[in-house]
Amino acid sequence: MAILEIKNVSQEFGGLLALDRVSMTVEKGEIFGLIGPNGAGKTTLFNLITGIYRPSSGELWFEGRSIGGLRPYRIANVGIGRTFQNIRLFKKLSVLDNVRVGMHSVSRAGFVSAMLYTPWAIKRERVTREKSMALLELVGLQDKAIELAGSLPYGEQRRLEIARAMALEPSLLLLDEPAAGMNATEKEELLGLIRKIRDLGVTVLLVEHDMNVVMNVCNRIAVLDYGRKIAEGTPEQIKNDPRVIESYLGVEL
Amino acid sequence: MEALILQYVDIYVLQIMVLIGINIILALGLNLITGVTGQLSMGHAGFMSIGAYTSAILSLQFGMPFWLCLMAAGLTAAMAGVLIGIPTLRLEGDYLAMVTIGFAEIVRVVFLNLDIAGRGMGLSGIPANTSFSVVWGLVIVIVLLNTGLLKSRPGRALYSIREDEIAAEASGVNTTLYKVIAFAMGTFLAGIGGSLYAHYLTYISPQDFDFMRSVEYLNMVVLGGMGSIPGTILGAVILTIAPEGLRFVEDYRLLFYGGLLVILMIFRPNGLLGDVRWVDVKRTWARIRGQAVASSGSDS
Numbered sequence: 001m002a003i004l005e006i007k008n009v010s011q012e013f014g015g016l017l018a019l020d021r022v023s024m025t026v027e028k029g030e031i032f033g034l035i036g037p038n039g040a041g042k043t044t045l046f047n048l049i050t051g052i053y054r055p056s057s058g059e060l061w062f063e064g065r066s067i068g069g070l071r072p073y074r075i076a077n078v079g080i081g082r083t084f085q086n087i088r089l090f091k092k093l094s095v096l097d098n099v100r101v102g103m104h105s106v107s108r109a110g111f112v113s114a115m116l117y118t119p120w121a122i123k124r125e126r127v128t129r130e131k132s133m134a135l136l137e138l139v140g141l142q143d144k145a146i147e148l149a150g151s152l153p154y155g156e157q158r159r160l161e162i163a164r165a166m167a168l169e170p171s172l173l174l175l176d177e178p179a180a181g182m183n184a185t186e187k188e189e190l191l192g193l194i195r196k197i198r199d200l201g202v203t204v205l206l207v208e209h210d211m212n213v214v215m216n217v218c219n220r221i222a223v224l225d226y227g228r229k230i231a232e233g234t235p236e237q238i239k240n241d242p243r244v245i246e247s248y249l250g251v252e253l
Numbered sequence: 254m255e256a257l258i259l260q261y262v263d264i265y266v267l268q269i270m271v272l273i274g275i276n277i278i279l280a281l282g283l284n285l286i287t288g289v290t291g292q293l294s295m296g297h298a299g300f301m302s303i304g305a306y307t308s309a310i311l312s313l314q315f316g317m318p319f320w321l322c323l324m325a326a327g328l329t330a331a332m333a334g335v336l337i338g339i340p341t342l343r344l345e346g347d348y349l350a351m352v353t354i355g356f357a358e359i360v361r362v363v364f365l366n367l368d369i370a371g372r373g374m375g376l377s378g379i380p381a382n383t384s385f386s387v388v389w390g391l392v393i394v395i396v397l398l399n400t401g402l403l404k405s406r407p408g409r410a411l412y413s414i415r416e417d418e419i420a421a422e423a424s425g426v427n428t429t430l431y432k433v434i435a436f437a438m439g440t441f442l443a444g445i446g447g448s449l450y451a452h453y454l455t456y457i458s459p460q461d462f463d464f465m466r467s468v469e470y471l472n473m474v475v476l477g478g479m480g481s482i483p484g485t486i487l488g489a490v491i492l493t494i495a496p497e498g499l500r501f502v503e504d505y506r507l508l509f510y511g512g513l514l515v516i517l518m519i520f521r522p523n524g525l526l527g528d529v530r531w532v533d534v535k536r537t538w539a540r541i542r543g544q545a546v547a548s549s550g551s552d553s
Contacts, residue, residue, distance in 0.1 A: 050423060076425035084423075090416035093409070094532075100406075101413045105425030107406050111434065114405035115398040125405060146532050168425060 002061075003028040003172055003203050004049070009058030009068075011044055011227075018044045020227040021058070026172070031194060031204045033218035035211075035238075037248050040224040042207045043085055046174055049205075050082050051075040063171065077105045081165035082174035085207075087157050089164075091150030095141055098149050098160055099132040102167025106131075135163045139193060155186045162193065172203045179210045191217050211249070215239065223248065254386040267385065273493045274388035275449045280473040280489040281399055281482065282442025287471065288479035289403065290435040291415025292342065293350040297443055298466035299357030300330040304444025305451040305462070306370050309379045312452070314369065319382035323448045330444025331437045333360075342432040345418060349436075357467055365459045375458025376451075383453035391449070395442065399482055411435050412480065472510060476517060477524050484526030 004026040011019040019041045026032045034042050047053045049060060051072040060068040067075060081102075090098050107128045113121035136142040139159040144152065149160060158178055165173055175194070179187050187210065194217055198204055208214050214221060215235040223231040223238060225247045231238055238244055258267055279301060286294045304326035311317045311325055333356075341352045364370040371377075402408045413421040414428050422428050451457045469492065477488025496506065521527070 052419070071427075072419075072422035073425050073427045076423055082423055084420065088417045088420035088423075090413050090420065092416060092528075093412055094530075097409055097412075101409050101421065101426070102424045104406060104410055109406045111402065111407045114407050115401045117401050121405060128406065164424060 001028045002026065003063055004205070005059075005061040006045070006049075007059040007061070009045070009048060009055050009060060011041070011048060011053060012056040018227050019048070022224070022227070022229050023058075024222050024229060024232060026203060026205055027220075028171075028203055029198070029201070030219040031198055031206060031217055033214045033221040033235075034205065034207045034224065035209070035214055035221060035248065036224035039226075041227040042224055043176060044227075045224070046082065046176055046205075046207065049075070049174065050080060073105075076168055079168065079171040080174065081168040081170035081172070083158070083161040083165050083176055083178060085176040085180070087154075087161055089149045089157055089161060091148070093149055094146050095136065095149050095152065095160055096129070096132055096145040099135050099163050099167050100128055102135075102164035103128050103132060106167070106169055132167060135166055138166065138196065139163045140189075154181055155183075158182070158190075159193070162197075166197065166202070170202060172205065173197060175204060175206045175208075177207055177209060179208055179213045187213055255384060258385060269494065269497060271383065271385055271388050271453060273490055274385075274392050275383075275446055275453065276470075276473065276489040276493045277392050277486050278388075278395055278442055278449065279446035279470050280477070280485045281395060282439040282446065283470045284439075284474045284480065284482070284485040285399070285411075285435050285442070286439035288474050288481070288485065289408070289415065290411045290432060292432055292436065293347055294353045294436070294439070295350050295464075295467050295471065296353030296355075296357030296360075297439075297470045298462040298464070299353070299360040300334060300440040300443035301447035301450065301466070302357075302360055302364060302457075302459070302462035303333050304330045304447030305457050306364055306376070306447075307444070308448035309376045309451045309457060310369055312380055312382075313376060313378065319380065319452065322452075323445060326448035327441045327444040330447065331441035334437045334440030335433060338433045338436040342436060343429045353467075354464070357462070357464065361459045361462060371458070373459070375456060375461075377456040379451050379455045379457070381452060381455050383449045388449055388453075391445070396482060396486075403480075403482065407431070407434075415480070468510075472514065475514070475524055478527030478529070479524055481524070481526045481529070484524055484529070487525060 002025045006022060006024050008021050008023055009019055010017065010021055022045065036042055048055050051070050051074065054069040059066060062078060062080065067078065090101060107124045109121040109124040133142060133145065136145055139162055141156060141160055141163065152160060162178065179190055182190060191213060194204060206218065218235060220234055221238045222229055223244050230247060231241045231244045255267060279297065283294060283297045286292050307329045308322040308326040311322045337352055337356055341349050365373055410426045410431055413424065413426060414431060418428055473488035473492050474485055476492060477486065478484025
């Protein structure tokens with residue numbers, strides 16, 4: 001069953017065609033990889049899905065509803081979470097608070113009930129705190145809950161961003177180069193985390209440059225080059241596709 | 254209440270205490286907008302004057318009771334805030350700063366030319382309804398409401414907008430709505446402060462609400478700590494007392510303020526209490542006590 005359908009999407013920035021009639025379908029429950037050289041349009045596609053851009057043409061469908069052009073907070077509300085290529089944490093807030101902000105659309109305590117310390121708001125706060133701590137445990141950061149997010153080492157900051165995105169209780173999680181800057185051990189742990197997330201029922205769409213990560217964990221992969229989709233298939237198929245090898249993977253000497 | 258206090262201190266000190274209270278209310282309002290949500294507002298005095306004039310006119314011309322004037326002052330200022338907030342705050346970037354500078358000037362010139370506002374002469378004989386208890390009663394209520402707000406979901410959402418607006422949106426926060434709400438709340442408090450001010454000094458004129466006034470409130474928030482309630486209160490206390498205590502530098506006041514800000518930006522860019530978190534205070538205290546115990550105990 002398709003969870004995300006991208007139909008003939010093009011994105012123009014002035015005279016530059018960043019995406020050229022791209023179509024793909026992500027099935028529910030799979031881990032789908034998006035690869036390609038820098039500038040191919042991968043992050044542009046992410047930004048389109050998450051509402052930062054509005055598509056110049058084409059349609060985007062999520063769980064049967066059209067999401068093209070919706071504002072980012074509405075996209076978050078329908079159940080799409082994301083991490084950012086160059087980590088956008090709330091640096092001066094605590095680790096726990098970062099995750100709790102992610103729970104914004106899940107908890108519903110409003111301004112008035114917060115200011116008046118109503119029992120209902122207090123109860124929602126407790127639920128938010130418990131769920132957030134559980135997410136920190138999922139990524140292994142529970143001991144750092146009260147530390148400032150900006151004080152975490154790089155790898156932990158990436159994990160925190162994933163925890164924050166998971167706080168949305170999303171059906172689809174977009175990971176933008178989650179392995180960037182990680183060493184081999186961290187990448188192994190990341191693979192484990194991604195599989196755990198998939199096992200929790202979340203579909204994962206992954207942009208990544210590290211082929212070990214991609215080939216190891218993805219069910220299917222799509223390849224973008226100069227804004228066009230040039231191949232789609234299983235890791236085996238992609239590894240051996242001549243167009244992909246020529247444009248991105250490279251030939252063995 | 255005031256009689257009780259006057260048994261211990263000079264009436265001059267009492268007046269300062271009332272002014273401190275009024276400034277705390279105004280500074281807390283600006284803290285919500287600029288310190289917590291990160292939207293730089295440089296026209297706080299404009300909203301203060303809307304509150305002051307609204308309250309004074311309703312009281313003088315229509316004889317309305319004080320509490321009604323007070324509420325009307327807050328609401329009118331908040332409505333003005335929403336009016337200029339909605340078109341401005343849906344943009345990403347620091348446009349609010351420019352808009353608020355312009356807005357405050359427009360407001361000042363409008364009142365300067367309105368007959369009902371007394372034009373250049375201003376309004377005098379405003380009923381002196383502001384007392385120590387009224388002001389500090391409101392301060393306590395406002396601090397409680399603020400604290401409740403900032404420790405919960407909507408408060409975190411506001412902080413997240415300051416930290417990273419794009420990430421906040423991606424986390425489900427309707428940033429435009431929340432920015433406007435924060436601005437409305439901050440300007441509401443400015444209106445309340447303006448009304449209290451008018452009914453305390455019993456005389457207001459457009460000069461009372463110039464750009465320097467806006468800068469003073471911004472200084473209180475920046476000095477005390479952006480986003481911190483105790484910090485903002487500290488900033489308001491210091492900067493209300495300073496002009497009085499430093500009367501001998503009266504002519505050099507601007508120099509003093511400028512110098513203070515420069516020193517602050519070098520050594521504590523986030524204000525005196527801006528980086529201080531309650532959890533860090535607790536940990537430091539525990540460490541001090543732990544060391545005290547270790548050094549006073551016998552060899553282990």
